[in-house]
Amino acid sequence: xxxxxxxxxxxxxxxxxxxxxxxxxxxxxxxxxxxxxxxxxxxxxxxxxxxxxxxxxxxxxxxxxxxxxxxxxxxxxxxxxxxxxxxxxxxxxxxxxxxxxxxxxxxxxxxxxxxxxxxxxxxxxxxxxxxxxxxxxxxxxxxxxxxxxxxxxx
Numbered sequence: 001x002x003x004x005x006x007x008x009x010x011x012x013x014x015x016x017x018x019x020x021x022x023x024x025x026x027x028x029x030x031x032x033x034x035x036x037x038x039x040x041x042x043x044x045x046x047x048x049x050x051x052x053x054x055x056x057x058x059x060x061x062x063x064x065x066x067x068x069x070x071x072x073x074x075x076x077x078x079x080x081x082x083x084x085x086x087x088x089x090x091x092x093x094x095x096x097x098x099x100x101x102x103x104x105x106x107x108x109x110x111x112x113x114x115x116x117x118x119x120x121x122x123x124x125x126x127x128x129x130x131x132x133x134x135x136x137x138x139x140x141x142x143x144x145x146x147x148x149x150x151x152x153x154x
Contacts, residue, residue: 009072016064023076024057030077035084043092052091056083 015023032053039049061079063069072079 002115005075009074012076013064013070016061021032024061025135027076027080028053028057030074031080031084034081035088038081038085039088043095044088048088052084052088053080055087056080059083059087 012023012027032049035053035056036046038051039052040046044052055078060069060076060083074082
């Protein structure tokens with residue numbers, strides 16, 4: 001991200017208030033690589049990064065429009081990256097609340113409880129966590145090629 005320039009930040013805000021689209025396009029182009037890197041490094045993918053950045057831009061736009069964001073103490077791109085980062089961590093927290101973590105061979109995975117409950121019923125296992133644990137133990141015994149195929153399918 002560029003170093004802080006108060007004039008640039010205020011000019012950017014003014015252009016946004018004037019209804020220009022260029023500041024948004026420029027911000028997206030500048031921030032997306034950092035957001036993608038962050039999201040992909042924290043259990044996400046490129047689609048997740050694009051969604052999070054779009055949400056961050058919408059939140060920023062709404063704050064500017066309703067007067068909650070009148071000046072910036074950082075570059076607009078830095079501000080938008082911060083919003084994106086916070087949104088992604090909230091999504092991760094929500095994912096962990098909706099499932100449970102299974103850890104085998106140092107790899108952690110969040111299993112969706114409802115999906116694994118169906119697997120538990122089908123294979124007459126005690127509960128969803130048992131099904132998820134059994135799934136990951138089975139995957140440990142597969143060859144590397146088979147593991148790669150299974151991960152892309154699951």
